[in-house]
Amino acid sequence: MSPIKILAGLFKGLFVQSPRMLGFAQRFLGAWNKHDIDAIMTLMAQGSSYRDPLSQGALSGEAFRAHAQALITAFPNLSFELTGPISIGDRNLVAGYRLSGRHDGPLPGGLGIDAVDPTGRELALEATMSLRFDAQGQVCVDNHFALDTLAEQLGFLALLMPREQGDYQFGAYYRLNRGNRAPPEAIGITWLLVRGGQEPFDAAADVTNKVLESFADKPGFVTGIIGARPPDEHGNSSGFTLSAWESIEALEENLLPNEDHKQVVHRFMKEGFAYGTHSRVYQLVRAxxxxxxxxxxxxxxxxxxxxxxxxxxxxxxxxxxxxx
Incomplete structure (x- = not known):
């Protein structure tokens, strides 16, 4: 049975209570299942907002359009199957549904990684959608599903950790190794402190990843590691880039003259791209x-x-x- 028919069956007997809300829910669900971005945007009139566990807050306008398109691109057969129950208040509606699709397209990345490659895995999540209407008819859509279950089904990491705990601070890191198994004898480290929230943090993560990529195929490069702490409630974030090399000669020949590295150093040091910066080079003493x-x-x-x-x-x- 099609999702629309299931929806109609569940709505039977409820429509007389709130035809406007139920009609909106039916059209909203139908637009998502048709992957009709324009129809979705028409329903989300100016002043309306949408939120889900992947949206990083409430979205509206072009930000919501981009998010919706990203989901449909990542899951080309994305579908919303209403399963119930449905509860209705004066200006709100809550309904259970099943979110499903196959991860056959790229997902937006983070920490300087542009996109997450398709896994080909199937997604099937029990979810809840909440619609809240104001007096002017604008709607706030809260789409709830378990992020840890989504991560498990796609083979991703999903860790719940504090930003700080005592003297500990938490974040994320990734490493890049193109097959060189030699133990390094020289290491370069750059530390950054960024202020201003998510946008400058994302920009710093992007340029540091590009520098790491520019090192990766150089002679003597062993491993690169990038770590980051996303912005806190004050908009402050920090991160580091570490590059390990077979020798101090390899580091100096390939890191210091590197044009990508020079440009980033200029941005960080001369253009105020970061609030705080510090770089060091370490050479092997014993091992x-x-x-x-x-x-x-x-x-x-x-x-x-x-x-x-x-x-x-x-x-x-x-x-x-x-x-x-």
Missing amino acids: KPVMIACTTCGKKNNAYKRNPVCSACGDPLEAPPPYW
Whole structure:
């Protein structure tokens, strides 16, 4: 049975209570299921707003259009199937529904990553949509679904953590390694403090990711790590970029003359792009060998030994892991 027929059945006996709200809900659901962005926008008149766990707050106008288009692009067969129950108040309506679709398109990214690649996984979430109307007929749509369930179904990470706890501060990081398994002997680190909220934070994350990408194929590059703390209630955020290199010579030959790196340094240092900046280069003083366990007997072995067999049982060792 089509979602519209299910909707009509659930609405039976309720329509006389509030025809305007029920009519809006039916048209809104139908527009989403047809992937008709223009129809959705027509229903969301000026002053109306929409919110869901992925929207990062209430959206309206072109921001909502972009969000709706992003969802439909990421899930080309996205559908809303009303399952009930429906409850109606003086100016509000709440209905349960099933959100489903296959992740076959890119999702907007974050922390400098432009997009999240399609996973091809199926999404099926039990959800609740709340419609609240004001006296002028404008509507506030709150679309509720479990973000942790969405992440689990798509194979994503979803961590619940505080921004701060005692002396600890929390955020997120990602690493980039293009296959170089050599232990690094030189490390460059840049720390940033950004003020002004989400927009400057996103801009800083974007340019630092581009610099990391510009390092990744240079001779001697081992691993890059970017970490960030999103803006707090005061709009303050911070982050760091770490690049690990096979030698101090590789770092100096490829990091310092790098044009992308020069431009970013100029923006951060000369143009006021960041409130606070600091960079350092570290060189290896001493190190112990990278040790890995034999998968047969568990004996720890030097991962870089010339003859890659276990010193205890003689079985082959796995390849050294990418550093960090």
